[in-house]
Amino acid sequence: MTHPSNQAVAQNVPLSVWRNPWHFMAFGFGSGTLPKAPGTWGSLVAIPFMPLWQALPGWGYWLMLGVTMLFGFWLCGKVADDLGVHDHEGIVWDEMVGMWITLWLVPHGWQWLLVGFLLFRFFDILKPWPIRWVDRHVHGGFGIMLDDVLAGVCAWLAMQVVVWGWHWV
Template sequence: MFTSDRLALLVSGLGPIGRMPGARGTWGSAAAVLVAPLCFLPLPIALRFVVLAIIFYIGAKAASRTEIVLGCKDPGHVVIDELVGQWLTFLPLAAPTTFELVAGFFLFRAFDILKPPPVRASENWLPGGYGVMIDDVLAGVYAAVCLLVLIWLRA
């Protein structure tokens, strides 16, 4: 295996998370929630958009290579898409509470698993790793909207 293949597996799997047993997407989302308050949420909103765009691009490239290396479409090993979708869920929040982080986690997981229209169809809108990433972006948008409504209802 080439070094670039190993790097693609490492990046797309968020290190060891992509190899964890069971529901890897849930592990990836949980990791994203745990690190968000440390390295994503403190950033100004404009920089958050830039960070998400960069991670989306790098994740799509790594996921494309991972599909080739592992020989299957959207392999379970790829969890960088969960990072992008989960962080997108928290994008509009300045300083989310623990309740909001937990609620955002469950909302994102629900939309990522259930894939309401057009989330499921979006996987085929773009080729390779971009298709892997885009459905989680849409699930994150759905989750963000629902989280904002939930916060508003609790106020």
């Protein structure tokens, strides 16, 4: 017998995620369909991309951020419209981009990925001002993306302080 909460999650996952490539991408390559904490899973899915992104020159990483963010405005808006919702919890492309922002110019190493993950999740879940205001008042693909972009920027600033402090130790 299936647990009732798992049935609710399964009913909340649109089947289009497995048929439509745009939905599959927006749902973090399927990670947004997992039953608990889809934003956390989407953030984790962003991490395996880091060796590729960190191999780019600084301007290339910056360009990748711009392209994935602009693409995300369209992608998240399209998928939310397709599903007839404001911001489906399974849409996690925004978390992925937020993680990539957080980890820009961060030293290589699993410990930095872990710190970045924790900082991004902290800002994304807590949503201090102005992130919470954006989350509540800005709609469409732009709004879906913008609160996570801002969480990524806040986490990036915190990461830079941690990295800077670590070099002084």
